[in-house]
Amino acid sequence: MPALITYRTRVLPEWVDYNGHLRDAYYLLIFSYATDALMERIGLDADARGQSGHSLFTLEAHINYLHEVKLDTEVWVQTQIIGFDGKRLHLYHSLHRNGFDEALSASEQMLLHVDLSGPRSTSFSERSLMLLQGLEQQQRDLPPPVLAGRVIRLPG
Numbered sequence: 001m002p003a004l005i006t007y008r009t010r011v012l013p014e015w016v017d018y019n020g021h022l023r024d025a026y027y028l029l030i031f032s033y034a035t036d037a038l039m040e041r042i043g044l045d046a047d048a049r050g051q052s053g054h055s056l057f058t059l060e061a062h063i064n065y066l067h068e069v070k071l072d073t074e075v076w077v078q079t080q081i082i083g084f085d086g087k088r089l090h091l092y093h094s095l096h097r098n099g100f101d102e103a104l105s106a107s108e109q110m111l112l113h114v115d116l117s118g119p120r121s122t123s124f125s126e127r128s129l130m131l132l133q134g135l136e137q138q139q140r141d142l143p144p145p146v147l148a149g150r151v152i153r154l155p156g
Contacts, residue, residue: 003078003142004135006041006093007034011073022069028061031093031107034077038091042131054122056089056111064147067104073097075104080145081136086123087113089132092145106147 007030015026039045039056049055069075075097082090089111094103115122124132 004038004041004080004139006037006077006079008074008076009033011069011071011075013071016071020070022073024063024065027063027065027069027095027105028107030075030077030095031061031063031109034079034093035091035109035111038079041135043125043128049116052125053116054125055114055116057114057119059088059110059112061107061109062150062152064106064150066106067100067102069095069097069104080139080142081132082108082145082148084124084129084132084136086129087121089113092148094145106145108145108148108150 009030011022011026015022015029017023035056035058039049044054044056075095077093077095080092080094082092084090091109091111093107093109095105096103112121113124113128114120
């Protein structure tokens, strides 16, 4: 399967810092929009969330800032499913631009399916599980994400 592109945007002026680079927080914003788009692909769009009262909450997110991203750069997010179980989704987003082969940034995330009336964790619907299985099958030949599973610590 070609890469699953979940979000595209141009870097806006209000997203850029005093160094002319995309601010740290806006990387997460871009990855968050990519997660929203993935939610639509797995049956958790706005209508479904309204009817079921279920959504995804982010439990953990790691971001690696790998290369500069500047004003007006057109970027896109590729999303890979690392794994999932009945309630959790482990995914990997990478940020890209034309003319540059390496990822500009990467974000590994663990999400939890939640019943908003609690809120409390709850199982994915059969439809969401089926859609996740389909995406996972389509991505089965992709190499494992290079930066997944990293731990932050000083050497030594």
